[in-house]
Amino acid sequence: MNDDPEFAPDLYRGVAELYDEFRLPYTPALITQLLDDTGPTGRVRALDLGCGPGLLAFVLADSFAEVWAVDSEPDMIDVVRSKIANSGIRNLHPVGAPAEELQAPEDFFDLVVVGNAFHRMPRRQVAERIAAWLVPGGHLALCWSSSPWSGPGDWKPAFGELLADWQHRLGADNQVPADLESTRNEQPDEAIIEAAGLVSTGRRAFTQPHAWTPGGLAGFIYATSFLPITIFGDRTSEFEVDLAGRLRPFLEDGVVIDEVSYAYDLFSRPVPADT
Numbered sequence: 001m002n003d004d005p006e007f008a009p010d011l012y013r014g015v016a017e018l019y020d021e022f023r024l025p026y027t028p029a030l031i032t033q034l035l036d037d038t039g040p041t042g043r044v045r046a047l048d049l050g051c052g053p054g055l056l057a058f059v060l061a062d063s064f065a066e067v068w069a070v071d072s073e074p075d076m077i078d079v080v081r082s083k084i085a086n087s088g089i090r091n092l093h094p095v096g097a098p099a100e101e102l103q104a105p106e107d108f109f110d111l112v113v114v115g116n117a118f119h120r121m122p123r124r125q126v127a128e129r130i131a132a133w134l135v136p137g138g139h140l141a142l143c144w145s146s147s148p149w150s151g152p153g154d155w156k157p158a159f160g161e162l163l164a165d166w167q168h169r170l171g172a173d174n175q176v177p178a179d180l181e182s183t184r185n186e187q188p189d190e191a192i193i194e195a196a197g198l199v200s201t202g203r204r205a206f207t208q209p210h211a212w213t214p215g216g217l218a219g220f221i222y223a224t225s226f227l228p229i230t231i232f233g234d235r236t237s238e239f240e241v242d243l244a245g246r247l248r249p250f251l252e253d254g255v256v257i258d259e260v261s262y263a264y265d266l267f268s269r270p271v272p273a274d275t
Contacts, residue, residue, distance in 0.1 A: 003187075005179050007120045009072065011225040012052075016075035018229060020053035020083075022219030024145060026115070027208045030262045031059050034113075037204070037266060038139045040064055044110035047133065049099050049126075050117030053079040056143060057092055060113070066091050068109075072098040099126045106132045113264075115143040118189055120225075127196035134269040140198055142189060146261040148217060153258060155250035159217070162246050166227060166239060175226040190265065198267040205263040211255040214244045 012019065040046070046064045048057035053076055057069035069080050069092055077096040084092050095102065099121045112130050114121075130140050149160045167173050190200055212220075218240050222229035232239060250256050 003183075004119075004121075004123050005183055007176070007225070011120075011175065012073045012223075012228065013075060014230045015223045015228045016053055016073065016079045018219055019076070019223040020055075020079050022216060022223050023052070023055065024210060024260060025055055026059070026143065026145065027206050027260075027262050029206045029208070030143070030204070030264060033204050033206075034141055034143075034264060034266075035063055037201075038111050038141070040110060045108060046111040046113065047104070047109045049102075049112055049114045049130070050121065051080065052076050052115070052117070054083060054092070054094075056113045056115050058083065058087070058089070060111075061089050061092050064091065064111070066093060068093045068095055068104070070095045070097055070099065070102055072096070100129065102129070104133050107135050109133050110135055110138045112138070112140045113143055114140070116145065118142050119184060123187075123189065123192045124196070127193045127198070130193075131196045131198055131269060134198075136269055136271045138269050139201075140193065140267040140269075141264040142193075142267075143264040144262070148212060148220060148258050148260075151259060151261065153256065155247060155256045158246045158250070159243075162243060163221070163227065166242075170227070170231050170235075172227055172231055175228075175231075193267050198269055201266045201268055203263055203265045205261065208260050208262065210258045210260050212258055213255055214240070214247050214251075217247075218243055 040063045042063060043065050045066045046060050047068045047070065048054065049070050051057050051069040051071045054069045057067050061067050071077055074096055077094050080094040084094065112134060134140065149156060149163060194200060221227050229236065247256060
């Protein structure tokens with residue numbers, strides 16, 4: 001039974017290319033540490049679940065014999081396929097399917113990664129499926145990065161006010177379920193995953209500065225679920241002028257600096273005692 005808030009299935013429809021261009025890649029330090037913690041041999045399989053345009057799948061491809069990139073949004077999978085064709089990578093397998101409907105064998109994947117997406121899935125059902133897909137001793141990593149409206153920065157209150165104003169102007173206040181935060185506080189991801197039989201092995205956290213231009217921030221917002229470009233209609237120029245005006249007092253050499261946080265929570269499937 002799924003008691004998580006339900007997201008509209010098409011929240012990211014039409015934003016895949018913007019997502020690929022403007023969402024920040026995971027810091028190399030996170031990828032290096034994740035590979036150190038999970039110890040892939042190059043002969044094993046990984047799954048990027050809710051992969052978007054493959055921000056994790058592509059950087060993991062060199063370390064695994066096979067990587068599945070799975071997303072329910074057809075536009076995202078189209079971008080993954082295009083990137084595969086342009087890169088020459090041959091061990092990346094794109095699949096268009098919701099996480100809860102993916103057909104995969106049990107005891108199949110050595111690593112499952114979910115990047116900034118687990119909260120949009122029916123978490124209990126997906127956690128149970130991941131536990132079955134993992135080989136004994138395999139790992140699940142919930143990966144995430146901070147958004148430019150969160151964290152410290154003298155420009156962020158003005159940026160946050162801008163986003164709230166435009167959500168109201170565009171009638172987009174209900175793009176994200178209102179009870180999402182309260183549900184996740186009451187039923188944390190870690191508790192749901194451990195109930196599925198996986199064991200938490202801790203969190204790794206990293207920071208990396210990033211210089212945002214107003215254009216880069218606009219592109220990031222256009223690739224979100226709460227203010228996607230598809231709801232702006234012909235008002236993108238108006239939004240971008242407003243954004244540039246509100247950030248102008250904080251710009252230095254045309255940018256604002258953000259200290260971006262990255263992290264992953266790691267879980268493992270126990271190895272039976274008799275093996």
